[in-house]
Amino acid sequence: MEKALTVAMSESDRTQKIMSGQETLGDLRLEPQKASVEEIFVKQISEAVYDVAELSLASYLIALGRGEQRLTAIPVFLSRSFRHNAIYVRSDSPWTHPSQLKNRKFGFPEYQMTAAVWVRGFFRHEWGIANDEMSWFTYRDERVPIETPAQRGTGDDIFKALADGEVDAVMTARRPPASYFPDTGEGGVLRRLFPDVWEEERSYYRKTGIFPIMHLVSLKEETVRQHPELPGQLYQLMLNRKNEGIAQMLETIKNQTSAPWIWESVEQSAKLMDSDIWPYGLKANWSQIQLFMSYLQEDGLLQQTLAPEQVFHPSVLHT
Structure with missing residues (x-):
């Protein structure tokens, strides 16, 4: 008899077939659960409600460091982003580089969110500003539950807080509304901090070889005990779907997206990233995860470095 497993993920070319209910793994049917990524994260990290779920890398590692035993994971990284492009200031501000923000007020949606951990790491190691040389604010x-040095901002609208001058700059994964930041990225109340942010991100990659991981795929330990083959099978399925998605973006008989120059973008990315533009697997990503754990330790959010077998299910440590 076919058994249904609940699966909660954001929709992308990497997950579309899974989230449309088209996939099975042997006698296991993958049953999509629709929710925002923020809702998925809260439910999974607090209650482990889904058999399979996308999850914040930072929250997962913090929870593991505190003894979380309900979840395991596979090295499938559904969200990656440099986040240089996610730093905003008011359009009339004088700043064009993070090194100019020393002793300023800086807002994040959440202190522990993965992107915030990366950005604070950038401040310390790339831009020369220590954690205690900034005033941090959060908006959700x-x-x-963690202790942070951040003050709670007024309300929950981080864009309004920036526009009103409560903070001098923010990092937010979600793009500001068009009323603050037009589709062209120019002429609004807010602007990106970096004048040429896309080149800034490419320069960071050339220097470090890092395409920052944001989210991984978690599995409920109870489910894995019942279906020990699940982590390996799911890893292979999701690797195949990711590779198919990239191949489809390169197919010129039709444009897979609504971006006119998508082929140029993918080709240039492949040239810069030595063909694998979105790597899955432990071997290609473990050194980055180790670096990220060091950032969590510097933030006081993780007390010890975790080993691969603590982070990922044993059946996928060869990937």
């Missing part, structure tokens, strides 16, 4: 509750 932490999904894993």
Whole structure:
């Protein structure tokens, strides 16, 4: 008899077939659960409600460091982003580089969110500003209860807080509304901090070889005990779908997206990234995860470095 497993993920070329209910794994049917990524994260990290779910890398590692035993993971990274492009200031501000923001007020949606951990790491190691040389503000509750040096901002609208001058700059994964930041990226109330942010991100990659991981795929340990073959099978399925998605973006008989120059973008990315533009697997990503754990330790959010077998299910450590 076919058994249904609940699966909660954001929709992308990497997950579309899974989230449309088209996939099975042997006698296991993958049953999509629709929710925003923020809702998925809170439910999974607090209650482990889904058999399979996308999850914040930072929240997962913080929870593991505190003894979380309900979840395991596979090295499938559904979200990656440099986040240089996610730093905003008011359009009339004088700043064009993070090194100019020393002793300024800086806002994040959440202190522990993966992107915020990366950006604070950039401040320390790339831009020369220590954590205690900034005033941090946050605008929503932490999904894993933690102590932070951040002040809670007024309300929950981080864009209004920036526009009104409560903070001098923000980092937010979600693009500001068009009323603040037009589709062209120019002429609004807010602007990106970096004048040529896309070149800034490419320069960071050339220097470090890092395409920052944001989210991984978690599995409920109870489910894996019942279906020990699941982590390996799911990893292979999701690797195949990711590779198919990239191949489809390169197919010129039709444009897979609504971006006119998508082929140029993918080709240039492949040239810069030595063909694998979105790597899955432990071997290609473990050194980056180790670096990220060091950033969590510097933030006081993780007390010890975790080993691969603590982070990922044993059946996928060869990937």
